Each structure stands twice: as structure tokens, then as C-alpha cells.
Amino acid sequence: MLSIDALTKTFGRNTAVDKVSFTVEKPAMIGIIGRSGAGKSTLLRMINRLTDASSGQIMFEGREVTGLKAAEKRAWQSDCAMIFQQFNLVPRMDVVSNVLHGTLNRRSTLATMFNLYPDADIHRxxxxxxxxxxxxxxxxxxxxxxxxxxxxxxxxxxxxxxPKIVLADEPIASLDPMNAQLVMDDLRRIHEEDGRTVIANLHTLDTARRYCNRVIGMLHGRVVFDGTPEQLTTGVARDIYGADASFSEESTSTSIETLDRGTVRALREAEAAV
Structure with missing residues (x-):
């Protein structure tokens, strides 16, 4: 489905992503973990084509992605949606118009200029x-x-x-524990119910173990771990973070609360009433 082969990004003499390779053969919920500067965000930006790779290859369903240009590149970015830590919304625009911006890649310039949307898109x-x-x-x-x-x-x-793939770059880094759970629950449902691959950069081990069925660890731009949440032991985490024996998982914990479905439903209803 998705194949990353020796993907590399250099900035001058610095190598941000160093020959990263992995394959996603079927829809999955993947967490990428590692300390700040490990190359996680640069990797996602290359997959989405927001940043060009220095070398290496991205293949998706037999299509070579790294060389796409113009309309073909925009089509790929529709198939491979990106969610950012800072939301990247238009603050003064209403919520539904912000959502409709997800259709910009397939709309004409004239329709975009005059903010015209089909009724079907508004309903959706x-x-x-x-x-x-x-x-x-x-x-x-x-x-x-x-x-x-x-x-x-x-x-x-x-x-x-x-999209067929959803990339999320630190989607809960700026959220409190309750909202972090709501957002991660939604991303997990999108994977399970829609059959979409979700790849999320995460800065916390507890979140990766709880929500992902595959975890990739990066250190100094390289993949140093690729396995299941069960294989992500404290010792493995210590290696991923390049830490010594004093490493504590508490320093990477979101303290996400385990709320049952009834509580989550009540929280959503309370939000809607505000």
C-alpha cells in the first residue's frame, strides 16, 4: 500500500531524516515516537510532499510519489491529508467554511475566489x-x-x-489530557471504521501504546525501532530516546484519562451545549 525506501532529507550539512525505510501493507494506526529533533515532522512533511526529499522514494499503490508535480502533486495531497499541531485553521472564518477548505484541491480558482461550495459539500x-x-x-x-x-x-x-492516508503531526501536543483523549479516540475511529491508514507523530509512550497497532521509533533521523506496542518496553524506549538508566516514562506521559464511552458521550454533549 505505502512503501518508503531510503527516504532522506538534508539541510546543508545536517541530515534530518537518514535513509528511512518501512512498508505499510494494509490500513494501520501507526505512531512515530522519538525525542524532539528526531526527524518525525520532516518525515511526515516529505510523505505529504510539503517538503521535497533529498533522496529516496515514496510509492503508494504502485504510484511514485516523490516525483509528482503540479496537479498530480495536489491530487496526492488530497489522498494524503495532513493534520498539524497548531490546527492551521482560519481563526475568523466560521467552522464549516474551515472544513470546506478540505475541498480546495479539487475546486476551480473562480469558485475558490468567491467562496462558492456545492450544497452536497456543505451537507457533507x-x-x-x-x-x-x-x-x-x-x-x-x-x-x-x-x-x-x-x-x-x-x-x-x-x-x-x-483521504486514503491521514498524517497527524503531534496532534495532541498542545491539548489537555481530556481533549487529548477525545482527539486520539477520533483518529482511532477514523482508522477502524473508515479503513484509513493513520500515521501520527506522538511525543508520549502511553498514547502510542494505547492507540496504535504499530510503533516506529526514530533517533537522529533514523528508524531504530519498528514493532508492536507490546514490544515497546522501557528498555526499548530508553534506546529510542537515547537516554540512560535514569530515564522515566513519566516524563513522556500525557496522563490521558481512561474514560468510558458513557463519560466521553456526556463530555461531547456538554461541549455541544456551550
């Missing part, structure tokens, strides 16, 4: 927001929402692209 945007529990916030400005709600708007925008 509302349906996606409803699925994520924030449809009642559709007419509000994005800046009026909490951080967790804004991140779910960003997820809705990505789903408007109907």
Missing part, C-alpha cells in the same frame, strides 16, 4: 462535524472554540478530502 461537512461531536459549533468562528474542538475541526477538514 456538517455530517463530518456531527460525527466528531461538534456540529453545533458549525456557524461559530474557529477562534471561539477550545483547542480540542479546533483540532477536531482540523480533523474534519482532513476528512473532507476523503
Amino acid at each position: 461537512a456538517i455530517e463530518i462535524l456531527d460525527r466528531l461531536g461538534i456540529a453545533d459549533h458549525a456557524p461559530k468562528r474557529a477562534e471561539a472554540l477550545s483547542g480540542g474542538q479546533q483540532q477536531r475541526v482540523a480533523i474534519a477538514r482532513a476528512l473532507m478530502q476523503d
Whole structure:
């Protein structure tokens, strides 16, 4: 499905990503972990083609991605949606319009200039927001929402692209534990219910173990671990983070609370009532 072969990115004399290779043969929920500067964000940006690789190859369903240009590159970026840590919404624009921006790659320049959207796209945007529990916030400005709600708007925008792959770059790094759980629950449901591959850069071990069925560890731009959450022992984590025996997993914990479905549903209903 997705094949990364010796993917490398250099900035002058510095190598941010060093000959990374891995294959995703079927839809999966993959967490990429590692300390700051390990190359995680650069790797995702290369996969999405926001950043060009210095060398190496990306293949998806038999299509060579690294050499795509113009319209073909934009088509790939629709198939491979990106979610950012800082949401990248238009703060003064209403929520549903932000979600509809997920269709920009397939709309004409004229329609984009005049902010014209087909009724079918508007209805679909509302349906996606409803699925994520924030449809009642559709007419509000994005800046009026909490951080967790804004991140779910960003997820809705990505789903408007109907992507085959969702890339999430530190999606919960700026969220409190409760909102972190809501966002990660949504990403996991997108993988399980839609059959989409989700690749998320995560800075915490507990989140990777809880939500991902595959974990990739990076250190100094290289893959140093690729396995199951069960194989991610404290010793392995110590190697991934380049730490000594004093390493404590608590320093990489989100303290995400384990809330049952009823509690999560009540939280979403409370949000909608605000």
C-alpha cells in the first residue's frame, strides 16, 4: 500500500531524516515516537510532499510519489491529508467554511475566489462535524472554540478530502489530557471504521501504546525501532530516546484519562451545549 525506501532529507550539512525505510501493507494506526529533533515532522512533511526529499522514494499503490508535480502533486495531497499541531485553521472564518477548505484541491480558482461550495459539500461537512461531536459549533468562528474542538475541526477538514492516508503531526501536543483523549479516540475511529491508514507523530509512550497497532521509533533521523506496542518496553524506549538508566516514562506521559464511552458521550454533549 505505502512503501518508503531510503527516504532522506538534508539541510546543508545536517541530515534530518537518514535513509528511512518501512512498508505499510494494509490500513494501520501507526505512531512515530522519538525525542524532539528526531526527524518525525520532516518525515511526515516529505510523505505529504510539503517538503521535497533529498533522496529516496515514496510509492503508494504502485504510484511514485516523490516525483509528482503540479496537479498530480495536489491530487496526492488530497489522498494524503495532513493534520498539524497548531490546527492551521482560519481563526475568523466560521467552522464549516474551515472544513470546506478540505475541498480546495479539487475546486476551480473562480469558485475558490468567491467562496462558492456545492450544497452536497456543505451537507457533507456538517455530517463530518456531527460525527466528531461538534456540529453545533458549525456557524461559530474557529477562534471561539477550545483547542480540542479546533483540532477536531482540523480533523474534519482532513476528512473532507476523503483521504486514503491521514498524517497527524503531534496532534495532541498542545491539548489537555481530556481533549487529548477525545482527539486520539477520533483518529482511532477514523482508522477502524473508515479503513484509513493513520500515521501520527506522538511525543508520549502511553498514547502510542494505547492507540496504535504499530510503533516506529526514530533517533537522529533514523528508524531504530519498528514493532508492536507490546514490544515497546522501557528498555526499548530508553534506546529510542537515547537516554540512560535514569530515564522515566513519566516524563513522556500525557496522563490521558481512561474514560468510558458513557463519560466521553456526556463530555461531547456538554461541549455541544456551550
